[in-house]
């Protein structure tokens with residue numbers, strides 16, 4: 001069982017990796033943070049760790065996984081993934097990559113409405129740790145839970161992970177909506193229909209529908225789609241104001257995973273024959289095929305239909 005003397009290795013010293021390190025240090029003395037630019041090697045960082053948490057952005061996940069595979073990690077070590085992205089080659093989620101590479105290890109997803117800037121300011125927040133292996137989720141809960149960070153367990157890792165990942169596309173859409181100053185009614189309609197899109201593809205993927213109405217789906221929509229602290233929202237907002245994606249990304253210091261996720265999602269939706277009109281418009285806008293106003297018109301002039309899928 002996890003206690004004060006356990007060892008936790010956090011991989012990726014970006015905004016989220018640093019915030020999670022501070023949270024873990026409330027409960028565990030030995031918390032190490034690995035960066036590609038740091039002086040400690042990956043092997044030194046993970047040596048004897050009970051839990052290895054990856055907070056690297058999706059483009060670094062395969063690389064870190066393959067580096068870890070070349071080390072001998074004991075089978076009881078728990079892997080935790082906090083990445084909110086999709087693999088462009090396979091459309092796999094990060095937890096699927098981790099589980100496929102380490103089939104005998106417990107894998108836990110950590111995901112929720114967790115804007116790192118607010119967490120760094122010690123404002124209260126809640127999150128979800130999800131695993132098929134109950135005891136692994138409970139161990140990770142003990143590492144991160146505190147009076148300012150309430151951690152819930154969940155048994156649907158895929159749903160929790162997709163909730164946090166797919167909402168990044170909706171955060172871009174929400175930013176566009178606000179950048180165009182379309183008003184509160186438009187935003188409510190956009191996000192409600194956006195959540196329905198997330199559930200539609202998520203259920204097809206194998207996730208439970210109810211998971212999307214929890215912290216990592218609806219909760220993360222409420223946080224990121226309404227906050228200028230969200231990088232994905234910022235991307236959308238500036239697109240709505242007429243900037244190009246290249247211009248926006250050249251000034252954005254940190255990762256906006258929704259840009260890549262929109263592309264992967266469109267690919268997966270096409271393969272699976274699933275209707276995702278908002279995601280499709282976000283993708284076309286990101287590719288500069290259409291303007292924000294054209295995206296709005298496309299959505300408003302779709303064929304009329306019942307609200308609930310039959």
Ligand SMILES: NC(=O)C1=CN([C@@H]2O[C@H](COP(=O)(O)OP(=O)(O)OC[C@H]3O[C@@H](n4cnc5c(N)ncnc54)[C@H](OP(=O)(O)O)[C@@H]3O)[C@@H](O)[C@H]2O)C=CC1
Nearest residue numbers: 012013014015016035036056057060083084115116254255
């Ligand atoms: N910031 C937030 O509020 C939250 C972020 N997340 C998710 O966490 C992940 C990381 O986000 P965040 O820390 O904010 O991002 P940052 O842009 O601040 O940092 C990028 C992170 O990815 C790591 N990385 C490893 N390999 C690569 C690579 N090849 N290319 C680029 N980066 C690489 C970096 O590691 P290194 O230190 O070695 O450079 C760094 O930790 C994302 O998937 C994000 O969606 C989830 C919840 C909240």
Ligand SMILES: O=C(CO)COP(=O)(O)O
Nearest residue numbers: 112113114115230231232
């Ligand atoms: O996922 C997040 C908060 O839950 C962070 O959102 P951004 O990546 O859009 O900043």
